[in-house]
Amino acid sequence: MATQIEIEDYQRFMLRGFTAQMLLDIDAITNRELNPNDLNVPLHPLLERQRWMEFTDEYLQTLPPNYIPTRADQYSASIDSVWDVMLPSLRLVSVILTNIHSHPWVCHMLG
């Protein structure tokens, strides 16, 4: 069984010098309940559900000939459970994209 020191040394190795206790102290991890994602912004048109593809035969023909089937083939935005877990993140991306277009970085990139 690992001693406390060994556990903390492992944590420091994995967490760039931090132990779990230190991260807890500075609130980078926590046990308290936080408010969940409650964004209700409309989805950005680049992320809407229809834009995600299905693994239809037609789509498979567009893939390179050495395509390797993987578990990714079971994932699709048309599956409700998949779409539902992604939605909070998609809404966050949407709200960032629609609000950040006047950011100086964006103007710099677009020249």
Next chain:
Amino acid sequence: MACLSAETKLLAILMHSLHLNFMDAYVHPLSGDTRRYHQAGTWSEGKTRIYILLAWQEVAPLFRNDLTSSQRLVQQMWLAKVLLHEIIHAYSCAIDIFNVSLPPEEWQAGNEPYFGDEQVSELGCSMENGFFGGVQEPFIDPQDVAGLAPRLGIFLTEWPNDNPHHERPILLDPPFSRWKVAVPIPVSYFEMIQSNDFWESHFRSFGSIKPGPAACAAIRDRNIPNNPYWNIVTNTQLSSILQNQTISPIAAMVNMTPDERALHANKLRTASIEKFYRCIDARNNTVHLLVDQGEICERHKGPPDYHIFETEMQRLLEAIRLMISRIVDCVDALKEVESGREKQVGRRTCYQ
């Protein structure tokens, strides 16, 4: 407003040609390479298709029903960051499509695919640095763990960097900053940025989505080759270090805020307790050594092994001396721990 009209044109290209789908993180969709973890990829084909592929392994942890509220917020932020990163690449593909003036027959396929976090994806990292104040890296790297562990937390790291997964030539001039920096983002940030309230009211006033200054950061000297050791420094120390000022330890302590003092005191106390435990561990290891050596001496007690017995007895004496010195270390370490405790509690004890 030039950038707005450019953005509108790029958006039109993307609206026409962007498709999203899933991929496997360990199977590069174009090359079939299975050595690395790629969280997502973006590439263009001809002038009419831009693909963003998202690794299913980035979505899978969200299906777990054992995530705490903060773990879920972190995982959701991470997924959003990955998608945002890819969308920036997609914009870059759109720029190439937009800039091409050759007739369609002579038009070559667009630039090479941006995959995972290659150096050429500095555009995505540059975006992260611009929007968030640094490049996000997870506490738990999916390459280091089996199964579908959530990221648990996010570090903000310095940009530009020379992380080993960059596979493109890197310009050596200007040189990279000496310090690799990793700042843990407080969970309150993930709660705030995913709250409707923040976007409706506070964002209008402040306009920034950067996490606030951190209580402390991890830094590592890039100039020391193969150096795995990170040092934890406070926010004040970090600013001085990054500005290349050397600070004397006394000056550093005098300039501490009360919070930083408490953190420092805790750090010292934890260090002295850990030192004590290490001494105990060393002493315990020596017990085995003593027992074994004692047995060896027993075995060689009778004739004809007198010379062997003498050697082994010497070894036993050495082991006993080692044991004594380790017990002395334990006592010294314990005294240090106790003296720290006195300062904290601030009352007299019976200990000398």
